[in-house]
Structure formats: C-alpha cells, structure tokens
Amino acid sequence: MESDYERKHYRFIYLIGSILAVLAMIVWLFVRDGELSVTEWGCVIILGVVLFVFYRISYGRVNKLYGEMEKLSGMMNEVMEQCGDMVEEEYYEGAVGILYTNFYKMVAVLRESRDREMKEKIFLRDIISDISHQLKTPLASLNVFVDLLLEDKVEDKEKQHQILTEASNQLSRMEWMVLSMLKLARIEAGSIQFECKEIPLSHIFLQAENGVTHLLETKHQKLIVEGDENIELLCDGDWLTEALINLLKNASDYSGENTNIRLRVEHTNVYTRIYVEDEGVGIPENELVNIFKRFYRVHNEVNPNSVGIGLSLAKSIVEGMGGRISVKSEEKKGTSFSLTFCK
Structure with a gap:
C-alpha cells in the first residue's frame, strides 16, 4: 500500500538524518581537537540515544496517524460503495478528531440523500x-x-x-x-409549499360549493352549512377548497337523490373542526381503516365510476397543512368526515 511506502520512506529519511547528525558531530569534534576524549564520546553516544528515542516516539505517532488515515480511507470506500450503514462512529481528539467529525457529517448527508x-x-x-x-x-x-x-x-x-x-x-x-x-x-413528494394564512371559512365553503354545484343539482341534493362559517382559519385556502370538493363529491356519489349533505363547523379555543356529513350508504366498519388508501374502493361499491383517489388526496392536503382527518360511518345511515385544525 502507498501508506506503507510512505512510512518506510519517513523511517529511512529519519535514520539517515540521525546518522549524518552523529557523524557531523564526530567530525566537528575531531577537527577541533584532533581526537575525541571520553567525555566527547559520551556526548556523541547521548546524542545518538536522544535521536533514537525521539525517532521511536515520533515514528509511533506518525504510524498511528497513518493507521487512522487508512481506516478513514476504508470507511470512505464503504460509503462510496453505498455501505454507509456499516460505518460505526468513533471519537478521536485533535486534528484527526475534526477530520472524523466532518467525515461522519458527510456520511449522514450522503445517507439521507x-x-x-x-x-x-x-x-x-x-x-x-x-x-x-x-x-x-x-x-x-x-x-x-x-x-x-x-x-x-x-x-x-x-x-x-x-x-x-x-x-x-x-x-x-x-x-x-x-x-x-x-x-x-x-x-x-414535498414539492408543494402550502401558503397558510387566516381565511374566513365562508369564502372556502363558497368555493367548494361552486365546485360541486352541477353534481348536486343533477341528483337533486342539497348542501346545508351549519355553524359559524365566518370564523377565520389558518390554512391554504385553495388547497383546503380542493380537499372539501373531494369530500363533497364523495358524499354526493355515495348518497341517493333528494338527500342532504352537511358542512358543519365546530370551533373551540383549542381547535377548529369541519365536518362533511352525508345520508348515504355508509361504509362497513372493517373497511374504514382502508378508505384513505390510494385507489381503494369499498366492497359495497355503488358508484362504478369511482376512482378511489379523492379521499387519499384530501387526507394528504389536510395533513400537509398540519391538520388531521378522521371518519365515522354507519351502514345505510351515512358517513361523517372530520377535518381538525389545532390552534
């Protein structure tokens, strides 16, 4: 490996430098005095020992550094091979610790991406x-x-x-x-940014009613609004209108002619709740858990043209604005959807 070569190269350079330093000292003392005394030989030996000890200490640190770099390189290869989940976080001090910290941040970003x-x-x-x-x-x-x-x-x-x-x-x-x-x-996919602001429910209800007027008239159905619709709700008006149109369309599709559909408002200091209620065929209790699934259609299907996507879309819209949608139903008596928005 390249790191092994670099370590051997470092060791070779250091040893050559140490030998040259000792030889240079011997030559200098010999030239100065013509010969080396016992004391001078002792100094030369001490210098050699000091250089050797320093070499062992420094080489140990360099060797450890190269080992950590090799480990980090291996972890990077795992990430490149999309095996980031195999990386276990470890902690180091100093410059290497900073390098590892930045690496783990990179792994987290790559994994999330x-x-x-x-x-x-x-x-x-x-x-x-x-x-x-x-x-x-x-x-x-x-x-x-x-x-x-x-x-x-x-x-x-x-x-x-x-x-x-x-x-x-x-x-x-x-x-x-x-x-x-x-x-x-x-x-x-998260590409919709809901633009929420305070909007009177009366405005939203009017837009939703206009969206299903023709459908209601065809079946001679009547939309009844109950509660204080002048309340202002923090929401994206256009998207909430879309959700209500889907719920009203669903109510109309599964209700007979000459029936009533209700838009009811319940307001407290804690939440605002909107109900969409019909007098239709109802939904079997064991199927309530599935009705918000995409393309799901109940087994007592009375509308052959139903696609089974309107409720799923309504749920995504309501939850995207921080609300919650739930349903209660009784067969042959009707269904009630509630949209809850907490303050």
Whole structure:
C-alpha cells in the first residue's frame, strides 16, 4: 500500500538524518581537537540515544496517524460503495478528531440523500404502476366504443349518442384521475409549499360549493352549512377548497337523490373542526381503516365510476397543512368526515 511506502520512506529519511547528525558531530569534534576524549564520546553516544528515542516516539505517532488515515480511507470506500450503514462512529481528539467529525457529517448527508432518492424512486414506481393499472379499464372501453363507431356496427342514432356520451364520461374520468394523481404526487413528494394564512371559512365553503354545484343539482341534493362559517382559519385556502370538493363529491356519489349533505363547523379555543356529513350508504366498519388508501374502493361499491383517489388526496392536503382527518360511518345511515385544525 502507498501508506506503507510512505512510512518506510519517513523511517529511512529519519535514520539517515540521525546518522549524518552523529557523524557531523564526530567530525566537528575531531577537527577541533584532533581526537575525541571520553567525555566527547559520551556526548556523541547521548546524542545518538536522544535521536533514537525521539525517532521511536515520533515514528509511533506518525504510524498511528497513518493507521487512522487508512481506516478513514476504508470507511470512505464503504460509503462510496453505498455501505454507509456499516460505518460505526468513533471519537478521536485533535486534528484527526475534526477530520472524523466532518467525515461522519458527510456520511449522514450522503445517507439521507440516498434514502430520499430511494423513497422517490419507489414512490415514482408505485405512481406509474397505479396510473397504468387504473387507465387499462377506461382505455379498453374507449377502444370498444371507437371500434363500434368505426365499423358502423351501431346504426341507431340514439345508441350512437349513448356510446359517445359514455366515451366522454370515460375521458373525463381519466382526466380527473390523472390530474388528481399529479396533485397527490406533488404533495407526497414535498414539492408543494402550502401558503397558510387566516381565511374566513365562508369564502372556502363558497368555493367548494361552486365546485360541486352541477353534481348536486343533477341528483337533486342539497348542501346545508351549519355553524359559524365566518370564523377565520389558518390554512391554504385553495388547497383546503380542493380537499372539501373531494369530500363533497364523495358524499354526493355515495348518497341517493333528494338527500342532504352537511358542512358543519365546530370551533373551540383549542381547535377548529369541519365536518362533511352525508345520508348515504355508509361504509362497513372493517373497511374504514382502508378508505384513505390510494385507489381503494369499498366492497359495497355503488358508484362504478369511482376512482378511489379523492379521499387519499384530501387526507394528504389536510395533513400537509398540519391538520388531521378522521371518519365515522354507519351502514345505510351515512358517513361523517372530520377535518381538525389545532390552534
């Protein structure tokens, strides 16, 4: 190894220097006096002993330093080979201690960067897999519709209109799913910075209601707001509106016609809580734990066009702003989602 060569080189240079120093002293004394007395020979011997002792001490320290440098070099190689988890922290004093401290800091940064990169790769892989899986069914349906129209297998105008309407619905479903997935991916990847400020809930509720007005009118459903909606909440208004739209859409999808959906506000000195309540089919108790999972759909599915991403997106938004979302449900009686924001 290169360090072995450097150690031997240091030892050789030191020994040569020591011998030359002793010889120089002997020559100087001999030239001065013509011969060396017993005392002078004693001085020469003492000088030689002192130089040898100094050599042993200094070489021991140099040898230890090279050993520590070799160990540090080996640890660096482990890190370069992505084996940073194998590095065990040790403590040293002096300049070497500073070097080791900086090295451990570097290892921590590299490990964190590597772990973050691995999580991003896994997340991206899952996202792509989920999207491709969810697009298969609507794309297959669209292919069937297009083939029917291209091959003139459907001559009835009303039937053709029916097929085109269904194709349009499938396209809208895919568009909504992809946009929602992109929003969810941005939030979970940490690329969204929520801009929180004090906003009246009345403003947020109005925007959310406008986002589902057409859906509610189609099913003759009524949105009822209860509680003091003039309360100001520290949040990102646009993103909270997005979360409420998803919850209201879910409530509408799983409720029958001529039913009521409630937006209810509960305010205390400790927290502000928003409820989204419906009179729908409810969720089986054993499935409540799964409803916030991406693409999860309950087994009593009554909405065949459901994608199963709205609740997951709402949860990510609420938690991204420091809130908490929970759900209570009873089959055939309805479901209640609560969004809690502590002060």
